Amino acid sequence: MNWWALSPRQDCIGGKGRRNARREKQLSGSAPAFLATVLVKEDGSPLNDEDLVSPQLSESQKQDAEHRTSVSAMVVHEAIRRDGDEELQRPASALGWSGLAAGLSMGFSFVAEGLLRAHLPESQWRPLLVNLGYPLGFLIVIIGRQQLFTENTLTAIIPLLARRKLTTLVSVIRLWAIVLAANLVGAHLFALVIARAPVLKPEVQQAMAELATEAANVSFWTALIRGIFAGWLIAMVVWMNAATEAGRFPIIVTLTYVVGLAGLTHIVAGSVEVLYLVMRGEKSWFSFAAGYMVPALIGNIIGGVSLVSAVNHAQVVGGITAKKESRLA
Numbered sequence: 001m002n003w004w005a006l007s008p009r010q011d012c013i014g015g016k017g018r019r020n021a022r023r024e025k026q027l028s029g030s031a032p033a034f035l036a037t038v039l040v041k042e043d044g045s046p047l048n049d050e051d052l053v054s055p056q057l058s059e060s061q062k063q064d065a066e067h068r069t070s071v072s073a074m075v076v077h078e079a080i081r082r083d084g085d086e087e088l089q090r091p092a093s094a095l096g097w098s099g100l101a102a103g104l105s106m107g108f109s110f111v112a113e114g115l116l117r118a119h120l121p122e123s124q125w126r127p128l129l130v131n132l133g134y135p136l137g138f139l140i141v142i143i144g145r146q147q148l149f150t151e152n153t154l155t156a157i158i159p160l161l162a163r164r165k166l167t168t169l170v171s172v173i174r175l176w177a178i179v180l181a182a183n184l185v186g187a188h189l190f191a192l193v194i195a196r197a198p199v200l201k202p203e204v205q206q207a208m209a210e211l212a213t214e215a216a217n218v219s220f221w222t223a224l225i226r227g228i229f230a231g232w233l234i235a236m237v238v239w240m241n242a243a244t245e246a247g248r249f250p251i252i253v254t255l256t257y258v259v260g261l262a263g264l265t266h267i268v269a270g271s272v273e274v275l276y277l278v279m280r281g282e283k284s285w286f287s288f289a290a291g292y293m294v295p296a297l298i299g300n301i302i303g304g305v306s307l308v309s310a311v312n313h314a315q316v317v318g319g320i321t322a323k324k325e326s327r328l329a
Contacts, residue, residue, distance in 0.1 A: 194276060194279075220294075
């Protein structure tokens with residue numbers, strides 16, 4: 001019995017018809033050599049048409065089969081790597097303003113949750129509806145292409161894993177520092193305005209204070225562990241969005257809704273909530289920084305870098321290594 005191995009290129013070409021053909025064309029040219037292979041046998045020799053055991057299909061059936069084939073992990077990896085390289089080369093001012101916009105935008109998740117909570121009766125099912133407001137800030141940030149720190153635990157790390165040089169590491173640290181600082185400045189400004197200006201009705205402000213108290217009521221280790229899962233899910237939003245040109249809305253809404261419903265800790269969205277209490281004088285700056293910001297930050301980095309970036313990079317590199325070994329055998 002023969003066992004066949006699909007090369008990256010064959011897997012690329014089969015992805016979602018014309019959409020994936022366009023993506024492969026965009027990734028061609030300076031793309032790594034592993035994206036330019038062909039369909040091969042397990043021993044590395046080319047697979048000819050006569051070797052295939054496959055039903056005879058009409059042209060329309062072949063197009064339909066091509067349309068239904070998934071995008072390969074290698075194509076997704078390469079798309080994210082290129083996006084990451086572009087982000088790493090952006091000037092500091094562009095990163096800063098984009099990060100500030102993202103920090104401000106994330107506040108609308110908090111506002112949406114507060115509005116829903118204020119207008120829904122108290123019951124066991126209320127959190128299911130209240131947390132429908134949580135994805136709003138992420139939708140604004142991701143679709144609006146603003147710089148969010150937790151996205152960059154994947155986008156910036158993939159280029160570093162693919163090109164392990166000191167200069168790349170320095171660029172990653174630079175991007176992280178600028179984006180994180182800008183995100184937190186935006187979160188501070190949004191919380192300050194919402195807490196001290198008569199923007200929302202008193203009942204909505206009270207509902208937001210209740211939400212913020214629930215978010216802040218975590219220990220250091222609980223915030224860290226929850227942050228790992230939050231970083232994991234947000235980085236997966238980036239990975240899944242790179243695999244599709246359509247359907248981003250349900251991906252963003254579904255995964256971020258789970259983050260909100262589970263009470264997972266997010267360095268930016270959660271900071272807006274806890275800072276709301278700080279601006280109202282109900283919580284100290286130290287308790288915010290040491291009790292929420294630091295553990296959430298550590299957890300988000302661990303979740304995004306180790307559980308998404310490193311694992312998905314490893315599956316791509318593992319496939320390339322296995323292919324090279326089969327050809328040398």
